[in-house]
Amino acid sequence: MKKDWPLWEVFIRSKSGLSHKHVGSLHATDEVMAIENARDVYTRRNEGVSIWVVESKYITASDPDDSDPFFEPAKDKVYRHPTFYDVPDEIKHM
Amino acid sequence: MTHLNLEDQFQAKIDAETKIEPKDWMPEAYRKTLIRQISQHAHSEIVGMLPEGNWITRAPSLRRKLILLAKVQDEAGHGLYLYSAAETLGANRDELVQQLLTGKAKYSSIFNYPTTSWADIGAIGWLVDGAAIMNQVMLTRASYGPYARAMVRICKEESFHQRQGYEIMMTMAKGSPAQKQMAQDALNRWWWPSLMMFGPKDDDSAHSEQSMKWKIKRKSNDELRQQFVDVTVPQAEYLGLTIPDPDLQWNEDRGHYDFGEINWEEFWNVVKGNGPCNRQRIQARVKAYEDGAWVREAAVAYAEKKDQRKLVSPKAQAEAA
Numbered sequence: 295m296k297k298d299w300p301l302w303e304v305f306i307r308s309k310s311g312l313s314h315k316h317v318g319s320l321h322a323t324d325e326v327m328a329i330e331n332a333r334d335v336y337t338r339r340n341e342g343v344s345i346w347v348v349e350s351k352y353i354t355a356s357d358p359d360d361s362d363p364f365f366e367p368a369k370d371k372v373y374r375h376p377t378f379y380d381v382p383d384e385i386k387h388m
Numbered sequence: 389m390t391h392l393n394l395e396d397q398f399q400a401k402i403d404a405e406t407k408i409e410p411k412d413w414m415p416e417a418y419r420k421t422l423i424r425q426i427s428q429h430a431h432s433e434i435v436g437m438l439p440e441g442n443w444i445t446r447a448p449s450l451r452r453k454l455i456l457l458a459k460v461q462d463e464a465g466h467g468l469y470l471y472s473a474a475e476t477l478g479a480n481r482d483e484l485v486q487q488l489l490t491g492k493a494k495y496s497s498i499f500n501y502p503t504t505s506w507a508d509i510g511a512i513g514w515l516v517d518g519a520a521i522m523n524q525v526m527l528t529r530a531s532y533g534p535y536a537r538a539m540v541r542i543c544k545e546e547s548f549h550q551r552q553g554y555e556i557m558m559t560m561a562k563g564s565p566a567q568k569q570m571a572q573d574a575l576n577r578w579w580w581p582s583l584m585m586f587g588p589k590d591d592d593s594a595h596s597e598q599s600m601k602w603k604i605k606r607k608s609n610d611e612l613r614q615q616f617v618d619v620t621v622p623q624a625e626y627l628g629l630t631i632p633d634p635d636l637q638w639n640e641d642r643g644h645y646d647f648g649e650i651n652w653e654e655f656w657n658v659v660k661g662n663g664p665c666n667r668q669r670i671q672a673r674v675k676a677y678e679d680g681a682w683v684r685e686a687a688v689a690y691a692e693k694k695d696q697r698k699l700v701s702p703k704a705q706a707e708a709a
Contacts, residue, residue, distance in 0.1 A: 297688045298482055301475065318538070319472045321481060323691035335468050338461070339545070358411045 307344035407533040410476040430470035431495035469538040500663030507574035513553015515582040531603040561627040586613040
């Protein structure tokens, strides 16, 4: 019998108040082993207070070859940024 | 869009310092080069556990033993970060492992030298990890995102490795004359193999030029080797130990140390598999792989059994219980 263990993506919250961040991946047969392996591989130096794992095959990603048109709608809307507006020098705080 | 266009666009991205990510278009040769380099790097971390593992049960104190255990565990972790990075390029983990076990893939030749005394553990941390750090700091800026990110993690952890090695060397160099002699002997045996870690001379390096153009590497083998010699000589002087190279001397004009010629015959001989421990290292890896087969199989069987239970209806589960 020869079967590859599935691949899992690992996300770690480095401390309370911050969001989970992708740190890498690993192989494990199930979610319990994935969490334990993630602890041993990615948090040997107190890098985390919480771990998420998700099997890589369940992640849907945007297409990098399509990223220019895909993100284009936001590109010409400079008025969404505060720096688009002039604030008179007399106004000290805004 | 023609193929040439894609390659030009790719190079333009590299030149503009935009990182390449797994799903981005890349030339097949770039993908292959990275898989080869990253997997060799991963294999080196894994095989690198063996010479040091040799001393875990014989560490001179509990403190040293705990530190060495943590270091060897880190090396396993580094191997895993790197295998994962290689897999983002479409490589299969088990195939990579098979390449190591069958001798098809290379790993760093330094790990084919034996660790014959405790002082070797000091010399490895100081010199071998020191040389690895030179290379890896450069690789934190590699053009391939997952490789560069793995290197950032690794570099943070490596600096503990180097310091613990230097601490062992300091302790022995300041110890009894016999201990100091052990430290000197370790330096004598590890100095040249450490310089060889940077690979062949630039003129003889098969992959260097293209790798520099793709910004996988940013410094040549000879540049990194010089950098290593320059920072390491004062460290040896502080220890009161002598670097085993009669040609080593400061060159005022160059602002660098001159050093003697590496024994390239030895280098190529070890690369080709004839080093002191090549066979032993691979045998150890094969044994670990074979002895662990039942664990891997049992874990898969257990996961499958659990999945099947989830599929059974709650009523049937209640009845079964």
